[in-house]
Amino acid sequence: MLDRRIAPINSEPIHASFPDTVEHTLSNGLKVMLYEQHDVPVVNVRLYIRAGSVLDGKTLKASSFVFALLQQGTHKRTAKEIADEIEFLGAELTASSSIDFGSVSLTVMRKHLEKGLEILSDVVLNPSFLENEIEFVRQQSLSRLQFSKADATRLSSEAFNRLIYAPHPYGNPSLGTVESLKALTREQLLEFYHKHFLANRAFVTVAGDVEAATMMSLSEKYFGVWASHKSEEPSFDLPNRRTQPQVVIVQKDGAVQSVLNIGHLSIARSDEAFIPLYVGNMILGGYFGSRLNMNLREKQGFTYGIRSGFDALRLAGDFNISTQVRNEVTADAIEQILFEVNRLLQEGVSEKELTAAKRYITGNFVIQNETASSIAARLANVELYGLPKSYYNTYIDAINALGRQHILDALTKHLHTESLLFVIAGDPSQVSHQVERFGALSVEDAEGNIIT
Amino acid sequence: MKPIEFTEFDLENGLHCIVHENHATPIVTVDVWYHVGSKNEEETRTGFAHLFEHLMFQGSKHVGKTEHFSYVQDAGGTLNGSTNFDRTNYYETLPANQLDLALWLESDRMMSLNVNEENFENQRSVVIEERRQRYDNAPYGRVSEELHKRAYRTHPYRWIPIGSIQHLQAASVADAQRFFKTFYAPNNATLVISGDVATKQAREKIETYFANIPRNGEVPRPKNEDLPLTEEIRETFHDNIELPAIFMAYRICNAVSKDADVLDVISTILSDGRSSRFYRNLVHERRLAQSVSTHASANEHDGLFHFSLVAPQTTPLAELEKQVDDELQKIIEGDITEYELEKAKNTAEMNLTRRFSNNFGVADSLAYFHTFFKNADEINREFERVEAITLDDVRRVAKKYFGEKHRVVLHWLPRSMK
Numbered sequence: 001m002l003d004r005r006i007a008p009i010n011s012e013p014i015h016a017s018f019p020d021t022v023e024h025t026l027s028n029g030l031k032v033m034l035y036e037q038h039d040v041p042v043v044n045v046r047l048y049i050r051a052g053s054v055l056d057g058k059t060l061k062a063s064s065f066v067f068a069l070l071q072q073g074t075h076k077r078t079a080k081e082i083a084d085e086i087e088f089l090g091a092e093l094t095a096s097s098s099i100d101f102g103s104v105s106l107t108v109m110r111k112h113l114e115k116g117l118e119i120l121s122d123v124v125l126n127p128s129f130l131e132n133e134i135e136f137v138r139q140q141s142l143s144r145l146q147f148s149k150a151d152a153t154r155l156s157s158e159a160f161n162r163l164i165y166a167p168h169p170y171g172n173p174s175l176g177t178v179e180s181l182k183a184l185t186r187e188q189l190l191e192f193y194h195k196h197f198l199a200n201r202a203f204v205t206v207a208g209d210v211e212a213a214t215m216m217s218l219s220e221k222y223f224g225v226w227a228s229h230k231s232e233e234p235s236f237d238l239p240n241r242r243t244q245p246q247v248v249i250v251q252k253d254g255a256v257q258s259v260l261n262i263g264h265l266s267i268a269r270s271d272e273a274f275i276p277l278y279v280g281n282m283i284l285g286g287y288f289g290s291r292l293n294m295n296l297r298e299k300q301g302f303t304y305g306i307r308s309g310f311d312a313l314r315l316a317g318d319f320n321i322s323t324q325v326r327n328e329v330t331a332d333a334i335e336q337i338l339f340e341v342n343r344l345l346q347e348g349v350s351e352k353e354l355t356a357a358k359r360y361i362t363g364n365f366v367i368q369n370e371t372a373s374s375i376a377a378r379l380a381n382v383e384l385y386g387l388p389k390s391y392y393n394t395y396i397d398a399i400n401a402l403g404r405q406h407i408l409d410a411l412t413k414h415l416h417t418e419s420l421l422f423v424i425a426g427d428p429s430q431v432s433h434q435v436e437r438f439g440a441l442s443v444e445d446a447e448g449n450i451i452t
Numbered sequence: 453m454k455p456i457e458f459t460e461f462d463l464e465n466g467l468h469c470i471v472h473e474n475h476a477t478p479i480v481t482v483d484v485w486y487h488v489g490s491k492n493e494e495e496t497r498t499g500f501a502h503l504f505e506h507l508m509f510q511g512s513k514h515v516g517k518t519e520h521f522s523y524v525q526d527a528g529g530t531l532n533g534s535t536n537f538d539r540t541n542y543y544e545t546l547p548a549n550q551l552d553l554a555l556w557l558e559s560d561r562m563m564s565l566n567v568n569e570e571n572f573e574n575q576r577s578v579v580i581e582e583r584r585q586r587y588d589n590a591p592y593g594r595v596s597e598e599l600h601k602r603a604y605r606t607h608p609y610r611w612i613p614i615g616s617i618q619h620l621q622a623a624s625v626a627d628a629q630r631f632f633k634t635f636y637a638p639n640n641a642t643l644v645i646s647g648d649v650a651t652k653q654a655r656e657k658i659e660t661y662f663a664n665i666p667r668n669g670e671v672p673r674p675k676n677e678d679l680p681l682t683e684e685i686r687e688t689f690h691d692n693i694e695l696p697a698i699f700m701a702y703r704i705c706n707a708v709s710k711d712a713d714v715l716d717v718i719s720t721i722l723s724d725g726r727s728s729r730f731y732r733n734l735v736h737e738r739r740l741a742q743s744v745s746t747h748a749s750a751n752e753h754d755g756l757f758h759f760s761l762v763a764p765q766t767t768p769l770a771e772l773e774k775q776v777d778d779e780l781q782k783i784i785e786g787d788i789t790e791y792e793l794e795k796a797k798n799t800a801e802m803n804l805t806r807r808f809s810n811n812f813g814v815a816d817s818l819a820y821f822h823t824f825f826k827n828a829d830e831i832n833r834e835f836e837r838v839e840a841i842t843l844d845d846v847r848r849v850a851k852k853y854f855g856e857k858h859r860v861v862l863h864w865l866p867r868s869m870k
Binding site: 002004005007008009010012014015037039040041042071079080082083084086087088089090091092107109136139140142143144146147148149150151152252253254255256257287288289294297298299300301302303304324325326355356359360362363364366367369370371372 | 575582694798
């Protein structure tokens with residue numbers, strides 16, 4: 001007879017392993033990393049190029065324009081022809097840039113792989129940057145920038161990034177400025193393209209229904225001609241972490257919630273402290289069962305959800321707690337957030353919490369390996385962030401080896417509650433008087449101009 | 453396409469069960485569908501089905517508040533639930549050796565709800581914040597509510613699953629007990645297991661945990677009927693946004709109708725990808741729109757075909773609307789080519805193939821086809837149905853649903869343009 005009082009938990013350890021992958025370097029130095037999975041007759045090929053917005057320099061959004069323009073015409077095909085040919089295959093071709101890198105991704109049925117690769121190669125190697133298409137991308141970008149001024153979550157995260165990182169390029173406005181978007185020229189885009197679109201600045205991940213030998217010879221055929229050219233990597237000074245708390249309200253009149261981003265400058269992705277901080281943060285605000293979510297959502301009912309994280313990039317990172325709460329409880333929510341962060345630093349994590357977080361991370365590692373694309377994304381992480389080759393093979397062991405003291409040491413060293421930045425996108429008339437006690441207060445408009 | 457194989461059976465209490473074996477990864481998904489959504493709500497309690505979904509995580513006889521989450525997450529799993537117009541689902545993916553845990557949790561809350569005033573109050577606040585975050589404080593967040601309000605007259609699709617704050621505030625624990633008693637029973641549910649399991653053992657485990665849950669009486673269901681839309685309903689809103697936009701909706705058929713597949717294809721041809729008609733003409737060439745999307749949302753009952761067009765401030769919305777009307781007229785007159793139809797079918801093949809790359813995708817599709825088509829094996833006929841569509845079908849269906857301008861048209865403008 002079933003005794004429902006006892007939860008039937010299987011306490012065996014979770015066996016988590018990272019699957020075998022293949023790596024091959026083409027004659028021109030382009031590295032191709034591949035994970036074969038034959039369950040679904042689809043292949044994803046993603047080409048990463050170290051040509052992200054961090055390299056924009058004075059020409060803000062150059063990286064973004066260059067990636068957007070790849071599909072807007074080559075020396076062989078018009079934008080229309082590219083779209084027609086790709087979509088007739090039922091395939092998807094996307095190109096976009098982020099901060100550290102940009103990527104071009106092709107998802108295609110196995111039966112159309114070669115045709116898809118030929119088009120992928122064409123858009124990356126032969127873009128034409130026609131003036132008319134540049135104007136199209138410019139207009140789209142200007143509208144997107146304008147659109148974003150109505151989005152409180154974006155206003156908050158943009159202000160947070162600027163105040164954490166500027167003048168480092170990580171603090172640049174992610175959608176540019178009206179002036180920068182209007183000023184970009186074809187010559188500047190060509191310069192960016194020729195300087196950074198090189199085989200030695202790129203690598204390829206492949207995931208799905210293709211045999212390694214076939215893929216490597218196709219890669220040689222379509223990307224082997226791509227030139228390599230050694231170039232100097234620019235370096236950027238990191239800003240100092242602030243020494244005093246600061247409160248910035250981004251004005252969003254009529255807002256019915258305050259969007260909060262609270263945090264400070266922190267470590268880069270390759271820092272050895274990343275794993276203990278990842279686990280410590282999991283318990284603070286990394287998943288549904290975290291202290292912040294249990295308190296602010298399940299106990300107080302202040303919010304639909306809250307998260308915290310060490311958002312670590314190639315050169316630096318930040319610690320960031322983000323949530324949205326109703327106007328009236330803005331200060332109460334901040335009080336509870338500070339209470340939880342301080343409690344974590346005083347008490348550390350319990351053995352029970354640590355065991356739960358480890359099992360959650362391990363189990364999710366296995367679940368995420370279900371899809372070929374997430375394995376490919378992990379291969380890419382190792383390259384992009386300069387992680388050790390064996391990172392994902394030893395990842396679960398590294399997690400499981402952590403003790404309470406490791407976590408507390410890492411948190412103590414890397415959490416700085418005395419000098420937090422509090423960004424609040426919301427209605428100043430509702431929240432200013434609530435939050436001035438947390439630090440020096442200023443109010444900005446959506447463009448970052450100080451109002452008071 | 454490789455067929456999805458599965459085994460189906462009913463327990464004596466009416467619980468319909470489906471098991472799909474997939475041994476690629478040592479994990480398992482359990483997905484439970486209750487055939488209840490916002491269309492089962494009383495009109496003075498909109499949003500209740502969704503609030504109730506939250507309450508199902510607040511505790512049952514042997515599971516305390518928030519323990520549902522912690523049991524699954526501490527075992528290495530992920531979980532969630534969602535509510536739409538027609539159904540509510542609860543699902544978890546776990547290491548395969550935790551199947552018992554998932555079944556124990558789902559069976560415990562199928563047989564008992566344990567919610568007190570404090571938990572109820574807490575989740576009411578959470579859901580109201582969810583509404584603010586996703587609807588009231590988000591650009592264009594109130595559009596779907598305003599569309600549904602006008603597109604239906606008497607059918608409960610005239611409100612949306614998030615409901616109204618006022619109704620959420622009026623709801624009580626007693627409402628929850630009544631709702632549970634009416635809709636949460638094995639004879640109103642479908643249980644799907646997909647993953648690294650053996651069908652025979654999975655079946656035994658299902659029987660162990662679910663066989664002794666009592667069935668319920670007949671579940672009340674609204675009828676698929678409404679007064680027809682006989683005119684064009686227009687409205688202009690001024691809101692905290694920066695770019696003007698047009699949102700339109702036409703009434704269409706239900707999901708089981710063959711027309712629904714044709715409407716999906718029409719939607720693909722209109723707006724899916726850069727080679728689609730609207731993207732090419734309105735976004736890329738004429739640059740009248742910043743973005744365009746269309747969606748055929750054929751639900752269990754007759755649904756809506758949605759058009760959303762966001763424009764730069766320089767575009768007169770009347771001009772943009774005329775372009776949309778002209779394009780629809782062309783489709784009605786038979787302007788779509790074999791090439792476009794084949795392209796849309798290739799897109800459909802890709803989308804269907806990719807959907808089955810994880811256990812949850814398979815499980816949720818099986819539950820969908822069983823619940824609404826009364827035949828889970830429709831999962832293996834989806835592409836066949838799309839393949840069979842002809843240009844005549846496209847023309848006929850376009851004329852049938854877009855032939856008269858019986859529709860809702862909302863113009864959404866920045867306050868600065870008032």
